[in-house]
Amino acid sequence: MRLEEEPLLSIIVPAYNEAENIPRLLERVHRALQGISYEIVIVDDGSPDGTSEIARGLAVSRGYPLRVLQRRGVRGKVSALLDGFKASRGVYVAFLDADLEWPPEAVRRMMDLAITEGYKVVVGYRRSDRRPFLRRVISWGARLLSKLGIPGVRGLRDPTSELLLARREVIEGARIKDWYIKPFLPVLAKVDRKDVGEVEIEQSSRVSGESKFRPFWILEYLVELEEVSGRVVLKFVFAASLGAFAANLVSPIIGIYSIFVSLGIRAALLFKIIGLAGILASEAISLLVKLLAMPSLGPLGWILAAFLETLTATILRSE
């Protein structure tokens, strides 16, 4: 095994229970990156299926330039990407899933494009997405929300892509948090459009192993958009308030439920941003306005309440 001091490219691979995929992955990466000085950093969270052992064994028997970072506890993919990045040394870094949903050969094309065109970032976008229907719909929604919320990524085909190659300093300069759903949004939101190259990639479904899809990701994703763009969630808070009002006009029965749903959505979204005291304060203002203004202003009072609630949240948030 030959590990260079500062390879041209580090490939960070988060891997949890990917023992079956690792041999195929390493072989394909190695073949695709012939002639380039690279290293692979596998970040494993103590997979019980022996992911690390298999990877280490192959590093010895096949001479792959590979390091394995073993962490305690299953701490999530994005946290694995961040730790892998810290441990890596390449001038460029690429992030690649272990499950072969993205072809390793794409990393080679991305690297070549970065060199020939001088791009700071190269992002892969899906041509044909062969994943199950529901996953495709969710991806589409996430992409749409990112474009609505973050003006800086509107010109990109797939800002929520999870296949990315970038110069090391670009990743260092982006504030990626370990609970983010789409880790590269802060990178793409910041970098100049002219410094970003895009590569078309065929994405396939994972061949073996299981996906670790999280159920509550939508709320976290909205909060992430809020952090990256600085305003998205507040728009949703406003929309949730008005949604409840519209439901009241349609039917009082639906209206009663919708008030609670709207309250729940608002509280869930705002919790991470302004805390419980902040939520109570903005709700109190909203309630007060509704009680005082509704008799005289009617529907306008509701809109005023939604507006003031959003305004309170905005002020509390920027403190």
Ligand SMILES: Nc1nc2c(ncn2[C@@H]2O[C@H](COP(=O)(O)OP(=O)(O)O)[C@@H](O)[C@H]2O)c(=O)[nH]1
């Ligand atoms: N180290 C580590 N890797 C993870 C964790 N969760 C997912 N991964 C890896 O991250 C990649 C993407 O995970 P996957 O479950 O396929 O996510 P999906 O493609 O978004 O459904 C795969 O290589 C997983 O093995 C984790 O908690 N720790």
Ligand SMILES: [Mg+2]
């Ligand atoms: Mg996957």
